Amino acid sequence: MPKPPRTAAILVAAGRGLRAGAGGPKQYRMIGGQTVIFRAMEPFCRHPQVFAVQPVVNPDDTALFTDAVRALRHAPPAHGGATRQTSVHAGLEALAPERPDIVLIHDAARPFVSADLISRAIEAAGRTGAAVPAIPVTDTIKLVGETGDVEATPERARLRIAQTPQAFRFDVILDAHRRAAHDGRSDFTDDAAIAEWAGLTVMTFEGDPANMKLTTPEDFVREEARLAASLGDIRTGTGYDVHAFGDGDHLMICGVRVPHTKAFLAHSDGDVGLHALVDAILGALADGDIGSHFPPSDPQWKGAASDRFLKYAVDRVTARGGRIANLEVTLICERPKIGPLRDVMRARISEITGLSISRVAVKATTSERLGFTGREEGIAATACATIRLPWND
Template sequence: MTKSPNPAGLKTAAIIVAAGRGLRAGAGGPKQYRMIGGRSVISRAMEPFCNHPQVFAVQPITNPDDIAVFNEAVSDLRYHNPANGGATRQASVHAGLEALADHAPDIVLIHDAARPFVTPALIERAIAAAQITGAAVPGVAVTDTIKQVNEAGHVEATPDRARLRSAQTPQAFRFDVILEAHRRAAKEGRDDFTDDAALAEWAGLTVATFEGDLANMKLTTPEDFIREEARLAASLGDIRMGTGYDVHAFGDGDHLMICGVRVPHTRGFLAHSDGDVGLHALVDAILGALADGDIGSHFPPSDPQWKGAASDKFLKYAVDRVTARGGRIANLEVTLICERPKIGPLRDAMRAKISEISGVALSRVAVKATTSERLGFTGREEGIAATAATTIRLPWTD
């Protein structure tokens, strides 16, 4: 991944620290790979850096055991090959710095993957602060009164909260300075620093602060996930519904593609693509909820590139249109209308395939079937029809 340097002529890189196990977050695997608001935590954390015009390189740090799930979670982003993390956060950051050394950035931003709500504005403030001071961290003013206690839990002091800040990431440094500090700490056997600002202070650097962001919170406990899911849901107040309809006639063939599942049959579909009426109806429902045309306007049958195309591409495209607008799909429902094949035995496989393609939870995907009581073209077994419905939630824009 290579971009132009920022307007000041300085090259800025970002390190995303994602090698931790996140045990305090409870069951479910490393927290950076869990879903929040319909997207993985690590995808949300990395995307603002990958897309920022002033960041020329993004260097993830991962646990080697996680590489497959990492690649799947961020497959749509551009970044440098992940470096292997160490036994501590400090060791992981050091590995990331060494991985970037040959690229010679002027500034490096070090960000925790467990902070998925970083904004472009915060990244810009971090870069600006590093240009001025060489070492800076985002800080949020403390609003609660803080008590310093001894081992027995007795209060020893009450610090002046006006002078206290809650430190966040991305922390920003001149690259050569923080790399040298990490090398020195490793040489002297110091591996107990909980953030890079503390290491920089130990190395004798003056660390400045800049304005943080209250929304840029770190996901640590199960309660954090519950709270932030609720916050994200509350922010998506533009609730929309969409419906879709599709029909395809039978022709020669020995199988049908229905809701992404290959179904053996005595006939095939007459269609430009694979003729998957279920997925086509779902695509139209999603595009309708977005007021974004229909499947024919995005994938015209006159275009030869879609001849024989698998319809999972169309559904993934429609889902990505929702995600690109900051939205979420609340549910997907499709009803198949046919005499044969019998859908009941295949219902769960179809639901699972739709869930896999769309990323919508299986509990939010419904597949139903009905006949037309031998009436009409479906009753005469000349083809299959499908209707679909969806509800999506978008941020308010007007």
């Protein structure tokens, strides 16, 4: 059985996006409650066949970039150049020490790339060495002269609209970029054109009409409306968890190691906050509960870190084409005091889920010394998750 190719991705995000109007670089604007660049990068970061994601950004945008994708794992960003071509070349050189077999090159202005399209790109590159996603042209195209006169009508059946991610064997596209830079060529508008110039045969594979590029203000308005309509099935789930205390010196709460005089008695790490959130998300999906997916009778989950369970629940939402809109957890305990750690916990949940921290709430209350939490015998947690799913789910 041959090993799967080591696949990396480059996210090109150094442009200024002037045609998109006021509001700063378009890749850092919001669409559907998330930044454009987060939406464009997240599917690559979560794809099981992509081992590294290499962003390429304008050095002036470093703070914007860091804030926008804080919850995603990626390589340190490379600095882009004056053209898309030089930016891609910078990303390729940054990836060279990792020696990937295949590289996917994607524009940050395309925030609706799907996991299926990424998989098709990897398969096409492995099969052909150079391939681009393409969709048929549905309108008649006219070749127009400088004075506005129609010079020709190309045969529509042979025309295609090229998209990204464009996929290549890493060594051949890096060589092509190096040759173009050496020859002073900087006028290529996409990587397929560089590959063609270098003598490679570039194949096409099935693109995705939803994989739209955001270019103008009208694009933002249209796609915002489409997202609202397509993810209009809003669902809410609740979760509850409790764990007793035993001997130990720390607790895991909402993904944060909290020093304490006790530890949780639990099969996993006992993180009541994350467990309640997992149940809330699964409840919103009508997809069982944490015990049905991670039974405590299974020894593989003994001592397991609960961030794995939460990532799994988030992936269940993503797999159904949905998005998490909001997460809230309430911790019920006398000690430890949660207030000083609230924002650290919110940040950790944000990191695990890929959700903006503004969509994560952590609260705490006591039970006024009543019951098992009042006697400091354990901690309880409740949670609520709001998700958006496609209407056809």
